[in-house]
Amino acid sequence: MALEQLKVREIVKQAVSKSVDVPEFQREFVWDPGQVKLLAESLYRDYPVGSLLLWDSSGHQEAKTAQGTQASLWIVDGQQRTTALCLLLGMKPFWWPDAQEWNRALERYNVMVNILPGRGGDQLEFALPNPIRHRDPRWVEIRRILSTEKVEDLILLTQEVVSQIGDPDTMMTAFA
Incomplete structure (x- = not known):
């Protein structure tokens, strides 16, 4: 065996x-x-x-x-x-x-992940979708993340999310 x-x-x-x-x-x-x-x-x-x-x-x-x-x-x-x-x-x-x-x-079975957890939180948060999460750009379908094959694609996804949030501090947190 x-x-x-x-x-x-x-x-x-x-x-x-x-x-x-x-x-x-x-x-x-x-x-x-x-x-x-x-x-x-x-x-x-x-x-x-x-x-x-x-x-x-x-x-x-x-x-x-x-x-x-x-x-x-x-x-x-x-x-x-x-x-x-x-x-x-x-x-x-x-x-x-x-x-x-x-x-x-x-x-x-659509699992979502909060890719920008609150300050001080270094752990991603996982959840099932609901209308609020669908509207919140920080919550991303895990399939979108897992289907990327290159680091550059993940960076683009993060930039897209950060631009939707529109907070400059979030950009610093995302790329820290």
């Missing part, structure tokens, strides 16, 4: 690219939005989030989603976390059958 450490993006990439699948005996995704938010916060704070248990299923029964080419690695433990990671990054795992349902799930 091999132990391998993967980055979140690598796990999501495997879920999207059919490198891993969900066996027939796994339940559907049942986490509520609060659990997805807590997973995001745990990752940010570098808390342990558990491990994934993958089973090399070559030569066994078909997976739940057997669509032509099938992955030989099945997620035996960690399907809820893997799907939640896909939601956080906005990338549909191939075992999620319906695109419209996925789009509704993206709305329902």
